[in-house]
Amino acid sequence: MKDQTQRWEDRTRKNTRQLGLWTGAWVLTTAIAAFGPKFLWNENTVLSALAILLTVVVGIGMVFMNRKYINALDEMQRKVTMDAMAIALGIAVVVGLAYSMLDVTNVIAFDAEISHLVILIGITYLAGVVIGNSRYK
Numbered sequence: 001m002k003d004q005t006q007r008w009e010d011r012t013r014k015n016t017r018q019l020g021l022w023t024g025a026w027v028l029t030t031a032i033a034a035f036g037p038k039f040l041w042n043e044n045t046v047l048s049a050l051a052i053l054l055t056v057v058v059g060i061g062m063v064f065m066n067r068k069y070i071n072a073l074d075e076m077q078r079k080v081t082m083d084a085m086a087i088a089l090g091i092a093v094v095v096g097l098a099y100s101m102l103d104v105t106n107v108i109a110f111d112a113e114i115s116h117l118v119i120l121i122g123i124t125y126l127a128g129v130v131i132g133n134s135r136y137k
Contacts, residue, residue: 084128
């Protein structure tokens with residue numbers, strides 16, 4: 001039993017590390033695609049398109065690694081993760097659409113930015129994981 005537990009812990013550590021690497025690579029390629037046109041290649045459309053394509057490819061790899069990570073979790077961790085993701089998705093859709101409508105109808109004096117929604121999703125997911133883990137301890 002101890003050997004089986006150790007193998008599971010090793011596999012979880014490995015999957016966590018790989019997910020971290022894929023996520024880091026995606027963040028890096030996103031930063032390059034966002035800031036490269038201004039600071040690296042002087043608005044070259046072809047280089048910008050290639051950078052965005054690279055971001056999408058690495059992002060797809062990150063999504064598949066996230067799936068592998070979740071599938072390797074135990075039942076309790078999977079439930080906590082899926083509950084947090086469900087809440088984050090629901091909040092993103094409801095608040096994101098309301099935020100967009102506030103912008104479109106000029107109720108707010110500034111443009112609705114996707115970065116605000118991404119931050120909200122991240123905070124919601126993190127809170128869901130923390131609350132879910134504390135609930136099951």
